[in-house]
Amino acid sequence: MDECGPYSRRSLLPWLVGGSQVLGLCAVVLTGVWMGRYRGGFAWDGSAQEFNMHPLCMVLGLVFLQGDAILVYRVFRNESKRNVKLLHGIIHLLALIITIVGMVAVFDFHRASKIPDMYSLHSWCGMATLVLFCAQWVLGLMFFLFPVASAWLRATYLPLHVFCGALLLVMAIGSSLLGITEKLLFSIMATYSHLPPEGTLANILGVVLVCFGILIISIITKEEYRRPPNPEEEALSVHFKTLTEGASSPTP
Amino acid sequence: MDECGPYSRRSLLPWLVGGSQVLGLCAVVLTGVWMGRYRGGFAWDGSAQEFNMHPLCMVLGLVFLQGDAILVYRVFRNESKRNVKLLHGIIHLLALIITIVGMVAVFDFHRASKIPDMYSLHSWCGMATLVLFCAQWVLGLMFFLFPVASAWLRATYLPLHVFCGALLLVMAIGSSLLGITEKLLFSIMATYSHLPPEGTLANILGVVLVCFGILIISIITKEEYRRPPNPEEEALSVHFKTLTEGASSPTP
Numbered sequence: 001m002d003e004c005g006p007y008s009r010r011s012l013l014p015w016l017v018g019g020s021q022v023l024g025l026c027a028v029v030l031t032g033v034w035m036g037r038y039r040g041g042f043a044w045d046g047s048a049q050e051f052n053m054h055p056l057c058m059v060l061g062l063v064f065l066q067g068d069a070i071l072v073y074r075v076f077r078n079e080s081k082r083n084v085k086l087l088h089g090i091i092h093l094l095a096l097i098i099t100i101v102g103m104v105a106v107f108d109f110h111r112a113s114k115i116p117d118m119y120s121l122h123s124w125c126g127m128a129t130l131v132l133f134c135a136q137w138v139l140g141l142m143f144f145l146f147p148v149a150s151a152w153l154r155a156t157y158l159p160l161h162v163f164c165g166a167l168l169l170v171m172a173i174g175s176s177l178l179g180i181t182e183k184l185l186f187s188i189m190a191t192y193s194h195l196p197p198e199g200t201l202a203n204i205l206g207v208v209l210v211c212f213g214i215l216i217i218s219i220i221t222k223e224e225y226r227r228p229p230n231p232e233e234e235a236l237s238v239h240f241k242t243l244t245e246g247a248s249s250p251t252p
Numbered sequence: 253m254d255e256c257g258p259y260s261r262r263s264l265l266p267w268l269v270g271g272s273q274v275l276g277l278c279a280v281v282l283t284g285v286w287m288g289r290y291r292g293g294f295a296w297d298g299s300a301q302e303f304n305m306h307p308l309c310m311v312l313g314l315v316f317l318q319g320d321a322i323l324v325y326r327v328f329r330n331e332s333k334r335n336v337k338l339l340h341g342i343i344h345l346l347a348l349i350i351t352i353v354g355m356v357a358v359f360d361f362h363r364a365s366k367i368p369d370m371y372s373l374h375s376w377c378g379m380a381t382l383v384l385f386c387a388q389w390v391l392g393l394m395f396f397l398f399p400v401a402s403a404w405l406r407a408t409y410l411p412l413h414v415f416c417g418a419l420l421l422v423m424a425i426g427s428s429l430l431g432i433t434e435k436l437l438f439s440i441m442a443t444y445s446h447l448p449p450e451g452t453l454a455n456i457l458g459v460v461l462v463c464f465g466i467l468i469i470s471i472i473t474k475e476e477y478r479r480p481p482n483p484e485e486e487a488l489s490v491h492f493k494t495l496t497e498g499a500s501s502p503t504p
Contacts (some may be wrong), residue, residue: 116445121458153373163473167466174426174462181373181430185437191367206373210426214419223413 016219017075023212024064030205031059038198039187055179057102062158062172063209065095067216070165070168074219077227089145092137099130122178129171136164164219175214177206212225268471269327275397275464276316282457283311290450291439298364302357306360309354309432314381315461317347319468322417326471329479341397351382373428381423388416418469425465429458 035042035052042056061149069091076084110117118127142148143157180202184192192199219225287304294299296310319341321385327335344434362369365475370379395409409477432454471477 055436058392061435119445119447119451121429121436121455123456124459125355125429127464167469174429177373177377178427178429178433181433183329183443184373189437189441193371195371199371201377203373207376210377210423217419218415 003132013074013219013225016215017071020067020071020215021074021217023208023215024067026062027205027208027212028056028060030201030208031056034198034201034205038201044108045106048109051109051110054102054104054109055176055183057098057105058060058126058172058179059205059209061098061102062133063169063176063212064134065091065098066169066172067212069095070169070216071126072219073227074251075111077225085144089137089141092140094106094132096137099133103130118180122180122182122217125171125178126175127173129168132164132171133168136161136168169213169216173209176209180206196214262294265326265471265477268467271318271324272323272467272471275460275467276319277319277456279460279464280312282460283308286450286453286457290453291385295320296357297361300361300365302364303361305357306354306361306427307435309350309357310378310428310431311423311457311461313347313350313354314385315421315425315428315464317350318385318424320423321347321463321467322421322472324406325479326477329477330443333479336364336497341389341393344392348385348389351385355382372430372434374487377423377430378427381420381427382421384416385420388413389422407499418472420464425461432458 033234035056039052040049042052044053058181069088072087072091076179078085098125109115117123140161143154143161149157184199184202188196188198287308291304292301293303296305321340324336324339324343328339359369369375369443391409392413394414395406401409435453436451440448440450449453
């Protein structure tokens with residue numbers, strides 16, 4: 001559907017992006033309140049309070065910031081592509097650093113409490129998400145920010161990069177929901193079935209994360225919100241392609 | 253990328269579909285083995301054995317059959333569209349019936365064991381998935397199998413139907429992973445961290461479900477596996493559109 005259609009959705013974009021930001025911030029705040037109000041707050045000393053850094057960092061880095069890094073291609077549709085790419089990479093780098101802090105927190109807590117690592121489905125899914133996230137960031141950097149790959153290889157890799165970006169967000173949200181369920185059953189199994197305030201808050205956090213994911217994926221999969229083709233950039237891209245292919249790969 | 257590209261993926265379709273079927277069947281078998289071998293088998297008497305019908309029905313109906321119902325549009329790309337639509341609707345109906353049996357099983361078990369319903373994040377996500385699944389099936393039937401809606405309304409609803417189909421599969425798999433984690437923590441919390449055979453099997457089931465979902469979504473989102481346009485069907489569709497719009501909605 002183009003913008004001339006009877007019910008063009010283009011004007012909805014700011015509302016959808018605004019809605020996603022409200023949901024993403026809500027998720028971060030709810031995680032902070034859950035850990036701060038019901039689980040004893042935060043510390044960095046191998047205690048349960050260090051563990052509490054884990055959900056907060058994961059929801060902030062791997063979900064909220066990753067979602068926002070994906071969104072920049074829709075929000076800044078009319079800005080210079082190179083700047084948008086840089087912003088996409090920088091937000092992802094920030095997300096990666098926060099995510100690694102969150103991972104260190106949980107491994108530290110496990111070591112101090114003599115709890116085995118990597119046995120649960122949550123840990124398997126979470127670790128797969130982190131490994132894929134790192135691979136995606138390194139490959140994205142090499143392929144799209146530094147011209148290491150030929151233009152043909154970049155064009156071939158782009159759909160996979162986009163698919164894996166959306167997959168990573170879904171995997172991060174899925175892993176978060178598994179973590180919420182695990183934490184609730186470890187902490188309040190005896191009372192969870194009566195839905196105490198902590199259980200209700202954590203369930204709502206899960207629902208907010210799901211809604212955040214649905215909103216981000218629906219924005220990025222809508223054809224009418226994609227970056228419009230820019231003839232100047234196309235010309236530059238072809239020029240660059242000719243140059244790089246001429247220099248490094250004469251027969252693509 | 254079209255089929256003339258240097259690395260056309262069209263020939264991969266049978267392998268990808270075959271792989272998805274192997275993964276889907278593996279998931280059903282693993283669920284059956286988990287419930288049959290480690291959780292006491294199946295029954296329909298309000299006992300824990302009746303509960304065991306729940307994961308089996310959900311993995312079979314809401315995940316495997318739903319995935320296959322989505323796939324028919326890619327597998328039967330060159331068959332009559334009406335027949336493919338019918339098959340899509342029939343597999344979904346079968347999935348819906350099996351899913352409802354699975355829901356009855358868990359509510360029956362809860363009533364017999366005096367366990368409250370609908371308190372966990374798993375139950376919230378699962379119920380949201382079932383409600384959306386029912387709405388999607390009824391709307392799909394009205395819009396696409398019976399010509400209740402105008403051609404313009406059908407064309408407008410189609411992208412939403414496709415998006416919600418993929419979303420439903422992801423939600424079904426996410427809810428299943430939450431259910432696996434819940435069941436493991438309710439049953440083997442004390443030993444889960446040492447990864448006993450039951451824990452390993454259930455974790456692998458979760459990974460197989462994730463891989464099944466990734467494969468199905470990657471098949472249906474690849475442009476080159478879409479149904480090729482059929483001039484005869486296009487002509488019929490335009491004819492039908494003119495007829496229905498002329499009869500029911502003169503000013504779309």
